[in-house]
Amino acid sequence: MPATSLAAIRHELTRPRRAAAPLGTAAGTRAALAALIVLGVIAIVGPYLWHYRPTAQLDIVALKSTAPSWNHPLGTDRFSRDVLARVLFGTRISLAIAILAVLVSATVGTTYGVVAGYAGGWIDAVLMRLIDALLSVPRVLLLIAVLALWNPVPLWGLILLIGLTGWFGVARQVRAQALAVRDRDFATAARALGAPPWLVAWRHVLPNVLSPVIIATTLAVGDVIVLEAGLSFLGIGAREPMPSLGTMFQDAVAQSVTAWWAVFSPGIVIVVIVMAFNTLGDALRDALDPRQLPGHAMHEHPEPVDA
């Protein structure tokens, strides 16, 4: 027994560690990328490929909550609307909200973090205490409160609200990276060559803090899809009759036993989107390990040109 456990330990210690796989080699990552490409195509061209309009009430009597059939592959909902048409359009709306909101978060958070980390001193202290304060307010409660007052909310308003409540974590991460990068040799060298502060921040700090932003942003898309679905489910997100995946879900959940297809389809799409973005985010985390700054990896590269 001790011999075997020793052997096991030795094996554990000497087995080759899984090197950070280049992106897209792991099967899961490839599946996630494929799913996102398909969903992206659906979101962009899907609504043009299916002849029913997502808001058309086809026949409120004959086509109310009909099961999947040739004419309506995903069935119809309780207002006799074609579920496939609504899913195609809803995917577009939900993905658009999520991606645009996350871009807003990433932009604001990165700018804020670079400014705080690069400036340092009391500016940094003030900006970070402000983040602490903002983080102490639960995001969902804040959104519910604002959306209850701003009702009905236009799509751009929803995007801005979700985006502007989602950047605190990114700002913190970026600030920590910027703090480290601004004192690295190449930043000092740039200052020694006369580069003004904005140029050092823009060219030398910003590009070297983007890895965690890319990872956090990818992971955040999944979160925002769920958040938007939740808000819509509460009736304060995207408004009827515009189909986001969340509104469809909310609309159909009461009939989920008798007309399961109207709940099932948007539910599946939400799950696939969230899983795909999370898998991709994890793969990016492996590929762009934020603890390993780009400058430190260079010793592992061959050095083809000699002095």
Next chain:
Amino acid sequence: MPEPLLSIENLRTWFHGPAGTARAVDGVSLAINPGETVGLVGESGCGKSVTALSILRLVRPPGRIEAGSRILFEGRDLLALSEREMRAVRGNRIAMVFQEPMTALNPVFTVGDQVAEVARIHAGASRRDAWTQAVAMLDRVGIPAPDERARDYPHQLSGGMRQRVMIAMALMMRPALLIADEPTTALDVTIQAQILELLAELQRESGTSVLLITHDLGVVAEQVSRVVVMYGGEVVEQAPVAEIFARPQHPYTQGLLAAMPALGDTRERLQTIPGTVPAPTAWPAGCRFHDRCSLAWERCGAEHPGIHAISDVHASRCHLAVEPQRRAAATTT
């Protein structure tokens, strides 16, 4: 005697930390003449690099250049310039080459881009002009196929090549003064010689003054005309290079020279200086070197020595300069 290009007077750069004030540079005075190469020598932690960063005013808080310090360059006090005026000096009139070519280049831009950036900052050159100048400059620092190498990223180049790129960036605007902070320490020995030869050659061509910071006295012997030795944030000795090697006056300089291997050396072990550099938060009272000095006596622990002229060109911060009989007494016993 020509007007010096750079004249540092009583430079004090202190770091005000929670654990006390670190007097990293504490009253340094030195001058560099046009076209001259001065070696700034000393152990790690003696204040060499902080002196260099102070000249460019790149000391970061909590570090601060204390009032009363003066850095005269081309007739202006750099410490009185606005930050904007100072930026026009950095990289333009005074440039700096850093120790670590591995980390002093930004990994996300091509080297040509980074060399070109200097011309864009200072000459307002267009993107295309700056690129052309960058390629020409890379050629001048001996990089083969410069138009191809300019499109390489730093990780694609060897350490020696990267240091050449750093030199190209520093010399782009033909500065009057080049500060080279341990420019060869991170490189292989064979590459070191090439880089030093390159620096010497470029200096002969352009007449740039060089402040060469190093702890390597071998480098000093070959490259510089005058040596400034630092210890404990102060200048302890300065003299022309031949004079330093032939007649070192300060026991610290003597210790550094004794610690250096020589060709045909028959010593079994190289000599070392006992102890380490004291912490800059608590320099010893009296002479800062006295507790490591084999010649020290009571006066050294009690009284901080001033700079004593040994000759027109040679000065030493040691009480032995006024009590030379002490040296003889110590060597006979």
